[in-house]
Amino acid sequence: xxxxxxxxxxxxxxxxxxxxxxxxxxxxxxxxxxxxxxxxxxxxxxxxxxxxxxxxxxxxxxxxxxxxxxxxxxxxxxxxxxxxxxxxxxxxxxxxxxxxxxxxxxxxxxxxxx
Amino acid sequence: xxxxxxxxxxxxxxxxxxxxxxxxxxxxxxxxxxxxxxxxxxxxxxxxxxxxxxxxxxxxxxxxxxxxxxxxxxxxxxxxxxxxxxxxxxxxxxxxxxxxxxxxxxxxxxxxxxxxxx
Numbered sequence: 001x002x003x004x005x006x007x008x009x010x011x012x013x014x015x016x017x018x019x020x021x022x023x024x025x026x027x028x029x030x031x032x033x034x035x036x037x038x039x040x041x042x043x044x045x046x047x048x049x050x051x052x053x054x055x056x057x058x059x060x061x062x063x064x065x066x067x068x069x070x071x072x073x074x075x076x077x078x079x080x081x082x083x084x085x086x087x088x089x090x091x092x093x094x095x096x097x098x099x100x101x102x103x104x105x106x107x108x109x110x111x112x113x114x
Numbered sequence: 115x116x117x118x119x120x121x122x123x124x125x126x127x128x129x130x131x132x133x134x135x136x137x138x139x140x141x142x143x144x145x146x147x148x149x150x151x152x153x154x155x156x157x158x159x160x161x162x163x164x165x166x167x168x169x170x171x172x173x174x175x176x177x178x179x180x181x182x183x184x185x186x187x188x189x190x191x192x193x194x195x196x197x198x199x200x201x202x203x204x205x206x207x208x209x210x211x212x213x214x215x216x217x218x219x220x221x222x223x224x225x226x227x228x229x230x231x232x
Binding site: 048056088103 | 149151159164220222224225
């Protein structure tokens with residue numbers, strides 16, 4: 001596999017469920033990101049990891065819990081979500097957090113909270 | 115104030131014609147980068163082109179070119195010879211290098227939907 005992959009591509013969950021989103025990058029990058037894309041709103045950065053360390057939490061509610069076990073994998077653990085959390089969740093990676101390189105995105109997970 | 119403004123929510127363009135997508139930005143940093151991404155209906159954000167604030171020449175990548183006007187703080191994307199596969203959402207984004215805390219944080223505009231007509 002090449003590039004940035006995300007699983008699952010679609011997820012429907014109830015408000016009391018616990019689920020996890022997975023992101024994997026095959027580019028040898030050291031920085032990984034979670035973004036949220038809601039309808040009619042600009043893309044919002046959620047979390048940044050650089051060399052496995054979280055360097056930014058953009059005021060994200062605690063019902064979203066990221067995990068970065070190594071530079072290639074990034075998870076987003078979800079629990080007790082709200083309907084307004086329904087969105088496209090995009091993962092991205094870049095060479096590292098501070099370099100001039102562009103970010104490469106995965107195809108996203110379309111999340112629906114019922 | 116919004117850092118990235120895309121004033122065109124949607125545009126139609128005839129196949130084989132050129133189209134210009136507007137993007138204006140707001141920053142007090144001297145060092146920054148501007149990006150354009152394409153998002154087809156599949157959802158993936160595809161990197162198209164990059165312009166650094168110190169680059170003197172406008173960036174070009176195949177059919178994509180960036181009309182960078184630094185004094186006006188605009189970074190318009192020009193797509194030449196439009197193809198049906200160009201139908202997608204297009205996002206302008208900025209990364210402010212001078213603010214260390216921002217790191218590689220990209221700030222995105224609201225996007226422009228382009229529909230190419232045959």
